Amino acid sequence: MIVPNEQWLDREAGPVVRPYAVTKGRTVAADGTSVGLIDVVLAVVDAQPPAGVRLSPEHRQILAQCRRPITVVDLASDIDLPVGVVRVLLSDLSEYGIVRIQGAIRGPVTNERLLRDVLDGLHAL
Amino acid sequence: MDYTHSDAAADAPAAPTTAKILIAGGFGAGKTTLVSAISEIRPLRTEETLSDRSVGVDDISGVRGKTTTTVAMDFGRITFRSDLALYLFGTPGQERFWFMWDELAYGALGAVVLADTRRLGDCFASVDYFERHGTPFVVAVNCFDDAPPYDTDDVRIALDLDPDVPVVLCDARDRESVKNVLITLVGYVLTRANPAAEYQSAPLPAG
Numbered sequence: 001m002i003v004p005n006e007q008w009l010d011r012e013a014g015p016v017v018r019p020y021a022v023t024k025g026r027t028v029a030a031d032g033t034s035v036g037l038i039d040v041v042l043a044v045v046d047a048q049p050p051a052g053v054r055l056s057p058e059h060r061q062i063l064a065q066c067r068r069p070i071t072v073v074d075l076a077s078d079i080d081l082p083v084g085v086v087r088v089l090l091s092d093l094s095e096y097g098i099v100r101i102q103g104a105i106r107g108p109v110t111n112e113r114l115l116r117d118v119l120d121g122l123h124a125l
Numbered sequence: 126m127d128y129t130h131s132d133a134a135a136d137a138p139a140a141p142t143t144a145k146i147l148i149a150g151g152f153g154a155g156k157t158t159l160v161s162a163i164s165e166i167r168p169l170r171t172e173e174t175l176s177d178r179s180v181g182v183d184d185i186s187g188v189r190g191k192t193t194t195t196v197a198m199d200f201g202r203i204t205f206r207s208d209l210a211l212y213l214f215g216t217p218g219q220e221r222f223w224f225m226w227d228e229l230a231y232g233a234l235g236a237v238v239l240a241d242t243r244r245l246g247d248c249f250a251s252v253d254y255f256e257r258h259g260t261p262f263v264v265a266v267n268c269f270d271d272a273p274p275y276d277t278d279d280v281r282i283a284l285d286l287d288p289d290v291p292v293v294l295c296d297a298r299d300r301e302s303v304k305n306v307l308i309t310l311v312g313y314v315l316t317r318a319n320p321a322a323e324y325q326s327a328p329l330p331a332g
Contacts, residue, residue, distance in 0.1 A: 123203030
């Protein structure tokens with residue numbers, strides 16, 4: 001049913017561009033790998049995209065946020081893009097060699113030093 | 126320039142080591158309250174591609190529209206040192222979001238199952254999930270003001286927990302109480318990782 005007087009303005013109207021439009025419809029990285037939520041990203045100093053590659057505004061936005069090390073979820077929260085979109089764009093930037101991604105732990109966490117550090121950190125809060 | 130966290134070049138800022146803990150439990154059990162009691166909470170948008178399998182029947186209100194692919198999530202960050210940060214993820218409680226749990230649980234240090242004694246059945250699914258996936262977890266009984274007082278042993282029996290799974294009472298609004306829950310979890314994970322060692326975990330609050 002159409003309600004003639006109902007207006008959706010600004011954010012209520014939803015995104016102007018569908019989220020995965022900025023990834024050209026891709027929901028997974030080209031190489032099939034997945035960037036973890038708490039993987040840490042860092043821009044490579046002075047690195048340039050390969051010849052012929054044009055970075056999208058979203059690529060540039062992400063790149064600007066990773067001059068300092070930042071996790072994928074913090075990055076997505078900062079720029080308010082869905083985390084899935086950020087992951088695809090990050091894998092592009094990684095493939096171009098202009099960001100490095102440090103993977104967080106995969107699988108069960110049994111590293112005693114890490115666990116002790118976290119425990120000590122919690123005690124000290 | 127290669128970038129690794131243990132051998133960072135001098136001109137690159139050191140990347141922190143990151144760890145994550147999941148906060149699970151039924152709708153309204155206090156997951157977001159718990160996360161915000163101890164960490165800076167941040168919103169996270171997801172735009173997930175739902176498979177047919179994951180679109181189930183919603184039996185809980187609070188998420189509008191069964192076909193939406195947007196999942197709003199919160200996460201919390203506790204920065205211990207410049208080189209170590211702990212992330213807390215509240216898992217979307219509804220069954221239709223289970224496809225996200227695998228990713229959230231993968232590489233997690235462990236999980237807190239937040240239980241509301243008025244609706245203890247709501248955390249069966251979380252307990253079952255973590256048992257099946259071998260994710261270490263503790264059960265934290267959120268003591269709501271109007272909930273009947275419960276004994277941790279009653280909860281253990283009701284949830285049919287393995288004897289070694291810690292059950293603690295907590296107040297999800299209280300920072301010290303939440304801290305105690307997380308300390309209990311990490312101590313438990315350490316004990317599992319190295320059964321020979323004894324670890325000092327926080328005393329259980331009197332029930």
